[in-house]
Amino acid sequence: MKCPFCEPEEELLLYENSLIRILIDSYPANRGHLLVVPRRHVESWWELSGEEKAALLKGAEIAMKNLGEALNPDGFNIGINLGRAAGQTVPHIHLHVIPRWEGDSKNPRGGVRKAVLDLEDENLNLKERWERNRMNGDEIKRLKSLFSNI
Ligand SMILES: [Zn+2]
Numbered sequence: 001m002k003c004p005f006c007e008p009e010e011e012l013l014l015y016e017n018s019l020i021r022i023l024i025d026s027y028p029a030n031r032g033h034l035l036v037v038p039r040r041h042v043e044s045w046w047e048l049s050g051e052e053k054a055a056l057l058k059g060a061e062i063a064m065k066n067l068g069e070a071l072n073p074d075g076f077n078i079g080i081n082l083g084r085a086a087g088q089t090v091p092h093i094h095l096h097v098i099p100r101w102e103g104d105s106k107n108p109r110g111g112v113r114k115a116v117l118d119l120e121d122e123n124l125n126l127k128e129r130w131e132r133n134r135m136n137g138d139e140i141k142r143l144k145s146l147f148s149n150i
Contacts, residue, residue, distance in 0.1 A: 035095065
């Protein structure tokens with residue numbers, strides 16, 4: 001199967017350098033949900049070089065900075081699902097950067113601690129939900145222009 005992060009669709013690619021890519025998530029948990037991935041196809045944290053680990057964190061920082069300018073969120077959740085038991089479905093490690101706004105959830109308390117709740121991820125199953133979360137053309141254009149200035 002073709003890896004979506006090794007061969008990303010052009011319209012999802014916001015930024016790349018020699019070590020990482022920053023992509024728009026196709027099934028966004030919230031508006032502006034981005035992924036930071038190493039360019040190399042590696043599945044686990046332990047396969048990453050020190051340079052790649054640093055580049056992933058730097059990528060998260062760039063993503064938060066540009067999302068801040070483009071969409072003006074009030075906060076972020078960032079996280080990595082490591083291993084199938086932790087919910088990893090694509091075997092190419094990826095760091096989620098999810099913008100958050102006051103009031104986007106009735107109960108934001110706990111944030112990524114909710115990773116262990118015994119509930120289906122609505123964003124992966126409810127088509128209307130991830131369609132609603134998708135950025136519009138103007139928002140994507142603005143983000144692309146911010147990333148092109150790095
Ligand atoms: Zn890959």
